[in-house]
Amino acid sequence: MEQYPPVETDKEAEKIDRLLEFFILHKNLIIAVTIVVIAIAGSLVYMKQQSLSAENKANSLVSSASASAQIGNWQLAIDGDASFKGLREIVKEYGSTPSGNFAKILLGDSYLALGEIDSALESYRSYSGKIPDLAASAHAGAALCLSRKKELPEAAQLYEKASETATNQALKALYLSDAADTWLSLGELDKAVTRYKEVIKKYPGLAGAAKSEESLLALAGKTGNISE
Numbered sequence: 659m660e661q662y663p664p665v666e667t668d669k670e671a672e673k674i675d676r677l678l679e680f681f682i683l684h685k686n687l688i689i690a691v692t693i694v695v696i697a698i699a700g701s702l703v704y705m706k707q708q709s710l711s712a713e714n715k716a717n718s719l720v721s722s723a724s725a726s727a728q729i730g731n732w733q734l735a736i737d738g739d740a741s742f743k744g745l746r747e748i749v750k751e752y753g754s755t756p757s758g759n760f761a762k763i764l765l766g767d768s769y770l771a772l773g774e775i776d777s778a779l780e781s782y783r784s785y786s787g788k789i790p791d792l793a794a795s796a797h798a799g800a801a802l803c804l805s806r807k808k809e810l811p812e813a814a815q816l817y818e819k820a821s822e823t824a825t826n827q828a829l830k831a832l833y834l835s836d837a838a839d840t841w842l843s844l845g846e847l848d849k850a851v852t853r854y855k856e857v858i859k860k861y862p863g864l865a866g867a868a869k870s871e872e873s874l875l876a877l878a879g880k881t882g883n884i885s886e
Contacts, residue, residue: 716752719743720761732768749781759787766799770806779803794824798833805840814840818853831857831866838870842877851877 722742726735738744743751745765752758762785769778782803785796801816817837824830838853854870861867 712752713755713757716748716755716757716761719748719752720745720757720764723748723761724764727764727768730771732771735768736765736772749784753784754786756787756789756792759785759789760792763792763795763799766796766803770799770803775803775806779807790823790825791829794820794829794833797823798836801836801840805843810840810844814844814846814849827861828864828866831861831864832869833866834861835866835870835873838873842873847877 719742723735723738723745726732727745734744736744736746738747745761745768748761749758749765753762762781766778766781769775769781779800782796782799785793787793797816797820801813801820804810804813804816814837817833817840821830821833821837824833834853834857838850838857841853842850851874854874857870858867858874
């Protein structure tokens, strides 16, 4: 089966996609954690106190570690130093909290940036939280790892699952366009084109739609007209 290299699937483009995702998730995590806190407030007093204490501590620790990740100091983000706890230890101690689960995704991103694909995949797959956009990000991170490992059919399916799971429209569009890229790399032209068109129709004006439009134009130039 013929393979069609998708438009802008190099590592720099992947970094841009994950950066966009990172800022969306950071914003949504604040809202989601607030909802969790409200839910906990209706529980037993002891559980409320313990859960809130763990979440508050985890949130503070993740903020310190994520600052290193944001400037590309991935190893420091993972390991930490004398002034702050690294993501690996945060996950170990607070992995059951919302912020601790977010740390699993940041840890995966850090491992991925360092080329430690198996460690990244394990970290993404360890996500166990209830926040849809974070769960979607974990699926997408795992899909990217599988793509790097050339396990493309499973990667494409995971990107689609990420799109279905996400509630944020920008993330839905981004993940579905990533799925289309992956199907294209497999030579599944019809599946790829169908998903590109779905992104363009459902999510106009978003980054994923612009990316899908570029891919369709490139395909039209290589294979002839792609009918609407």
